[in-house]
Amino acid sequence: MEFLIKPKGKFNIGLQELVEYKELFYFFTWRDIKVKYKQTAFGFLWAVLQPLFMTLVFSFFLGSSIKQQSDLLMPYPIFALSGMLLWIAFSNGLSNASNSMVNNANIIKKIYFPRLIIPISAILVALFDFFISLFVFFIFCWIYKTSLKWEAILFMPLSVLMVSFAAIGGGTFLAAINIKYRDVRYAIPFFLQGLLFVTPVLYPVNFAKNEAIQLLLKLNPISGPLEILRASFSNQVINIETVLLSALTSGVLFITGVVYFRKTESYFADLA
Amino acid sequence: MKPILEIQNIGKKFKIQHEHLPYLSLRDSLKQVFKKSRSTEDFWALQDVSFDVMPGDSIGIIGKNGAGKSTLLKILSKITPPTKGQIIGRGRIASLLEVGTGFHPELSGRENIFMNGSILGMKRFEIAKNFDAIVDFSGVERFLDEPLKHYSSGMQLRLAFAVAAFLENEILIIDEVLAVGDAEFQKKCMGKMDDVSKSGRTILFVSHDLAAIRSLTRKAALLNNGNCIVFDDTEEVIKKYSENLINKTSGIFSTSGNITKIHSAKIISLNIENRNKTKKQIELIIGIDIETNGQENTSFELILKDSKKQRIGLVSSYQFHQKKLPSKKGLYSTTIEIEPLNLASGEYFIDITTSIINQCWDHYIEDALSFNVSYSNPLGYSWDFKQDYNYGTMALLLKSEPKFVLNDK
Numbered sequence: 001m002e003f004l005i006k007p008k009g010k011f012n013i014g015l016q017e018l019v020e021y022k023e024l025f026y027f028f029t030w031r032d033i034k035v036k037y038k039q040t041a042f043g044f045l046w047a048v049l050q051p052l053f054m055t056l057v058f059s060f061f062l063g064s065s066i067k068q069q070s071d072l073l074m075p076y077p078i079f080a081l082s083g084m085l086l087w088i089a090f091s092n093g094l095s096n097a098s099n100s101m102v103n104n105a106n107i108i109k110k111i112y113f114p115r116l117i118i119p120i121s122a123i124l125v126a127l128f129d130f131f132i133s134l135f136v137f138f139i140f141c142w143i144y145k146t147s148l149k150w151e152a153i154l155f156m157p158l159s160v161l162m163v164s165f166a167a168i169g170g171g172t173f174l175a176a177i178n179i180k181y182r183d184v185r186y187a188i189p190f191f192l193q194g195l196l197f198v199t200p201v202l203y204p205v206n207f208a209k210n211e212a213i214q215l216l217l218k219l220n221p222i223s224g225p226l227e228i229l230r231a232s233f234s235n236q237v238i239n240i241e242t243v244l245l246s247a248l249t250s251g252v253l254f255i256t257g258v259v260y261f262r263k264t265e266s267y268f269a270d271l272a
Numbered sequence: 273m274k275p276i277l278e279i280q281n282i283g284k285k286f287k288i289q290h291e292h293l294p295y296l297s298l299r300d301s302l303k304q305v306f307k308k309s310r311s312t313e314d315f316w317a318l319q320d321v322s323f324d325v326m327p328g329d330s331i332g333i334i335g336k337n338g339a340g341k342s343t344l345l346k347i348l349s350k351i352t353p354p355t356k357g358q359i360i361g362r363g364r365i366a367s368l369l370e371v372g373t374g375f376h377p378e379l380s381g382r383e384n385i386f387m388n389g390s391i392l393g394m395k396r397f398e399i400a401k402n403f404d405a406i407v408d409f410s411g412v413e414r415f416l417d418e419p420l421k422h423y424s425s426g427m428q429l430r431l432a433f434a435v436a437a438f439l440e441n442e443i444l445i446i447d448e449v450l451a452v453g454d455a456e457f458q459k460k461c462m463g464k465m466d467d468v469s470k471s472g473r474t475i476l477f478v479s480h481d482l483a484a485i486r487s488l489t490r491k492a493a494l495l496n497n498g499n500c501i502v503f504d505d506t507e508e509v510i511k512k513y514s515e516n517l518i519n520k521t522s523g524i525f526s527t528s529g530n531i532t533k534i535h536s537a538k539i540i541s542l543n544i545e546n547r548n549k550t551k552k553q554i555e556l557i558i559g560i561d562i563e564t565n566g567q568e569n570t571s572f573e574l575i576l577k578d579s580k581k582q583r584i585g586l587v588s589s590y591q592f593h594q595k596k597l598p599s600k601k602g603l604y605s606t607t608i609e610i611e612p613l614n615l616a617s618g619e620y621f622i623d624i625t626t627s628i629i630n631q632c633w634d635h636y637i638e639d640a641l642s643f644n645v646s647y648s649n650p651l652g653y654s655w656d657f658k659q660d661y662n663y664g665t666m667a668l669l670l671k672s673e674p675k676f677v678l679n680d681k
Contacts, residue, residue, distance in 0.1 A: 002360070002361065003360075004361070005353070005358060007355055024390055027386065027387055031379065034378070039378070109351065110367075110370045111349065111373050111391055
């Protein structure tokens with residue numbers, strides 16, 4: 001096996017190397033899940049409690065008024081919970097990934113492996129929580145007598161995939177910046193809090209009457225996946241425009257993030 | 273046969289920023305846009321380092337602190353890219369810049385073996401295959417399912433080394449990981465390393481421990497200020513290194529004590545070859561500048577240490593000579609001459625300190641001076657009495673040659 005170590009080489013994504021090190025994805029994800037729930041009394045329940053609590057609060061205070069002012073084709077709690085689940089997968093994934101390089105600085109400085117594994121594993125941890133909390137969602141569906149349509153088999157994975165792309169894009173970008181500017185660590189929580197309100201998680205796109213805000217909502221990388229996810233258990237028609245615009249943002253985000261990360265990663269060990 | 277590693281003109285540049293904080297922040301960076309000149313300085317940690325490593329070689333890399341050893345290892349392990357030059361490698365490379373990389377205190381010993389092994393580049397089946405042997409080597413089988421945070425530091429270390437010992441890569445890069453642990457464990461590690469190098473794999477080994485370098489490696493590279501000065505047989509390189517050791521024969525100190533301050537010190541003469549040619553004793557003359565604010569009952573001391581920084585001797589102006597520092601404020605110079613010593617060859621360090629008599633040190637300067645004894649045999653015979661042999665640091669001479677009286681009853 002021949003290898004070459006040079007000053008900065010030509011840019012490539014390094015897919016082959018990622019495949020070679022595929023077991024590390026598993027180990028990093030596994031480690032973070034293990035560590036996250038070790039010495040907790042509730043264990044995996046924590047993954048469920050966060051979206052559940054938010055859903056209950058919003059259903060109780062805002063549910064009826066939102067339902068009145070828009071044309072929801074499903075019970076509000078189902079609408080809000082599905083939104084929260086996907087949103088939490090995204091926001092946890094993004095913030096885990098952004099901090100992942102700094103948190104693993106001691107490893108980065110001592111050993112080489114494709115660096116992309118770290119932020120991507122951080123996102124896989126968030127996805128794991130998402131799948132756990134999906135059970136609660138199914139219980140909600142049963143309570144509100146909402147049944148999944150057969151398209152769900154296709155729609156659910158697709159929406160998760162789109163969210164993952166968006167989270168990987170944003171996460172790798174912020175992780176790379178975070179290594180250099182620790183400001184990112186502090187900016188992320190309130191950035192995400194703000195973003196939640198311009199994402200159709202707790203209210204539908206057409207709830208906003210202003211055109212500009214509607215466009216902003218459609219450009220949001222989470223809107224498309226939400227649209228698809230919600231179509232898998234309601235008669236809501238997928239707004240193709242929303243999905244495409246949102247996918248476009250995701251795509252740009254993904255490419256920018258991963259390319260920027262790859263371009264700067266060789267100096268992480270010097271900066272971390 | 274092609275070399276397994278070709279290191280060609282490797283250079284690594286760092287930018288040193290003066291008057292700057294270690295962490296960048298966005299604000300600083302914005303400020304920089306408006307502020308033209310920020311004094312940055314280029315610093316070459318490595319420059320034009322080249323050598324070839326043949327398969328099966330074990331190579332030592334030696335040099336003083338800051339010579340560039342760790343930077344070279346980091347480049348070889350792909351952790352940081354070189355600024356210049358290139359390295360061609362032919363084989364799977366594994367680097368052990370630290371033992372237990374990726375160990376997590378919350379995970380159990382068993383889990384950490386898998387995590388650590390995987391980070392080191394082992395495949396899962398390889399770890400599983402060697403699992404029992406790893407556990408056996410580490411000697412922690414009873415605690416395998418306990419979280420690592422409950423392990424003693426010695427146990428953590430043994431576990432970490434055990435994982436690393438079963439790496440099957442063709443090229444191993446090892447950075448002073450053996451400098452830790454008790455003597456017995458170090459011996460075990462050295463034995464394992466010896467096996468590894470005999471098994472035909474290639475090892476690059478950085479250490480300050482010349483004895484370890486000598487016993488493990490056949491060839492060595494000597495780095496100094498980022499340059500590779502020699503690349504040759506280990507014995508030759510070590511000899512060069514000992515000769516070239518640029519000792520701290522003088523020092524100016526910026527710190528200060530509460531009531532006194534040692535300004536500077538220097539070795540005025542280190543007379544190894546005595547006037548009487550056959551006797552090779554060490555006569556040490558040291559000049560020291562001390563400032564005192566005039567407080568009474570102060571004294572100064574020198575502590576002589578061997579290459580392992582073990583304290584081996586004391587000079588005390590008060591306790592041995594009843595001589596205190598002057599009780600009048602001022603800066604004083606003194607020259608002291610230590611009686612001839614029969615020191616073993618090797619490196620020595622001197623701590624210089626002032627003290628309040630029978631109470632405490634005042635201004636303590638660690639490793640203020642250092643010197644090297646290149647060869648030792650007090651009467652000038654050929655056997656070199658070395659510190660490394662572990663027979664102590666003093667040659668004890670007899671008053672006269674031993675006489676053997678026949679006592680046959």
